[in-house]
Amino acid sequence: MLDLDFIRSNPDKVKKAVQNKGEKANLDEVLKLDTARREVITQLDNLRARRNKASDEVAQLKKSGQDAKAIITEMKTVSADIKRLEDEIKSVEDKLQQLLRWIPNIPADDVPIGIDAKSNLEVKHWGKRAEFSFAAKPHWEIGSNLGILDSETATRIAGSGFILLKGKGARLERALINFMIDLHTQEHNYCEIAPPFMANRQSMFATGQLPNLEQDMYATKEEDMFLIPTAEVPLTNIWRDTPIPEDDLPVYYTAYTPCFRRESGSYGKDTRGIVRVHQFDKVEMVKFVQPKTSFDELEKLLSDAESVLQALGLEYRVVKLSTGDMSFASAKTYDIEAWAPGLGRYLEVSSCSNFTDFQARRGNIKFRDKNGKLKFVHTLNGSGLALPRTLICLLETYQQPDGAVEIPKVLQPYMDGVTAIKHS
RNA sequence: GGAGAGGUGGCUGAGUGGUUGAAAGCGGCGGUCUUGAAAACCGCAGUCCUGCUUAGCGGGACCGGGGGUUCGAAUCCCUCCCUCUCCGCCA
Missing domain, CATH: 1.10.287.40 (Serine-tRNA synthetase, tRNA binding domain)
Incomplete structure (x- = not known):
């Protein structure tokens, strides 16, 4: 607003x-x-x-x-x-x-103008392209060969667009979550939150999912509640209608949650594998900051998200989104896209945005300044990171000629020292 | 799901339908006193909207949300939401 x-x-x-x-x-x-x-x-x-x-x-x-x-x-x-x-x-x-409600946030001055992703601007590239002595396989082949990814069973249970991980695959998912949360809490000073996975209409409005994205969310019939499409919703709403003590700023939160998205209207896109699914795990970061600092905080947020990929040794690029490609509520957004060798393309694994006071105004999120005046904070959020796509890049990047997948060093302590997932 | 109690300022907590934006206490801020601090005493303090001659001065709204009764509602009525207690069910 x-x-x-x-x-x-x-x-x-x-x-x-x-x-x-x-x-x-x-x-x-x-x-x-x-x-x-x-x-x-x-x-x-x-x-x-x-x-x-x-x-x-x-x-x-x-x-x-x-x-x-x-x-x-x-x-x-x-x-x-x-x-x-x-x-x-x-x-x-x-x-x-x-x-x-239908007036979007104003894009920052340095955001490229354009109607869609074609006008996005690559601002950074990190890592070396993985080379293979064999034809790199897509993750669904790697996963099903190793018996750690079973989409057919997930479909029987819930329908298409759901994931079932098994054995070391499930363990890898949990390892990634724990690794990311530990990194953000221990290295980047975020406070860990375990929030509700559902939210009411008011919360959805505050963060900007409503009214625009009502059709993209799963709603409950009896209670007028929604399954969260991202942890951004519960995390940002922690301070809705509640003044933040100025000394607490900046406030950094991180949380793991599943995310639920109907993805209606995206038929035909990314139908193979687990690139686009109805339920996925994500570690999210949310910040409440002094207005003056929000664009600097966005750069820091971006580097916090990047550090996950760097630790995992995955090649990625950072893209500054154009006006037409960024979200309704955002003033400036960076996407991080990691390279998936099996798919032969980049996948968006993180999106880091500064919403300035747009969400704060909708959710009445304020702080009291030195003169005792209530002012709107600026809010930011970024994925750190979205799991299935990170998992895809990991499986496809670290696949071996024999079908095994090596585990990056940083994850091994989270996997009981397992160094590779092999065919059993 | 059934029965009951209750939602008032940062907090606790008063409030016969008519100077009640709202007593009192705590906390907060400013002062007096003190070498300093505490105590004591005095004073100031909410949010939002709106107008103007805009470091200021008016006016209005706000006692969980919405509606109603009335010349007039924190106070009476209806409705929704939320919290608490007891019972039932359940991880």
Whole structure:
């Protein structure tokens, strides 16, 4: 959500942002409603002031035993007018809020302008391309050959687009989660959280999943709750409607959660393997920071996510997303894409964004500054990392001619010292 | 799922339908006193919206959310949400 004040005084910037992000938002109507709103408020407040005054007079008259009929009769019509204006203001504000929800965050100045991923900008490359003396296999072949990945069974249990890991495969998943969480808590100062995996409508609105992505989420029928599509939702909502003590800033949280996504409309994309699934594990990082520092914090967040790939020895590149490719709520986003040799392409394993005060405004997340004033924080989040795709890159990068997969050194302590997953 | 109790300021906790933005206590901030601190005493303190002659001054709203009754609602009525206690069920 943007500040109405900002929209009013910078309509051109907002218009440009809407356009560059490929969103549809009725800005002219917003400005019109904003004016109407303030006009009605002025009238309404004047009438209310009159009523308050009269109310005191009635009280005084009654106290001294005098007749107040005249005022009461007069106030009947005033009250009727107030009620009419209250209905009007409610309808105007409802419409305004409705439209405001669809206005995206303003992209930062250094974000490349473009309608889609074609305008993204590669800003960094790390690691050497893995070379193979044989034809590198895709992960689903490696996984099923080793008996650690069983998609058919997952399909029987839940349907297509679900993963079942087995034996060392399941263990590897758990090892990755533990390794990542330990790295972020021990090296990068994040506080570990184990949050709810479901969230209510208000939480989903605060982080920006609603209203845009309602169809992409799994919802419960009876309770109007949603399965979280990312830990960003519960983590960011920890401070919703709750001022953060300034001394606590910056606040860093990390959490492992499963993520649930319907992926409706993505049929035909990534149907093989586990690149795109309905449920996947992810370690997420979320930050609440002082507004001035948020873009620096984004760079740090990015490097925290990168350090996972570096430790695992996986080749990757960092891409700065263009206006059209980044999310509705983001001001600036970096994607990290790791190389999957078997697939022969990069996979997005992390997305690190600065939401500036966009989510904070929606979720009323504030801190008290030195002068005692409440101000919106800036929020950021980044995957650190998404598991199935990291697992894909790992299996495909460390596959051996005999079908075994070597385990990177940093993970071995998390695997009881296992150095490779071999055919059993 | 059944029965009951309750949601008031940063916290605890009062509040006969009419100067109640709201007593009191704690905590907080500023001061007096003190070499310093504590204690004591005095004073200040909420959020949001809006207007203007915008370091300020007005006005309005806010006592879980929404609706209703009334000239007037923290107070009465309806409804939803949440918390707590007991029973049942259950990892």
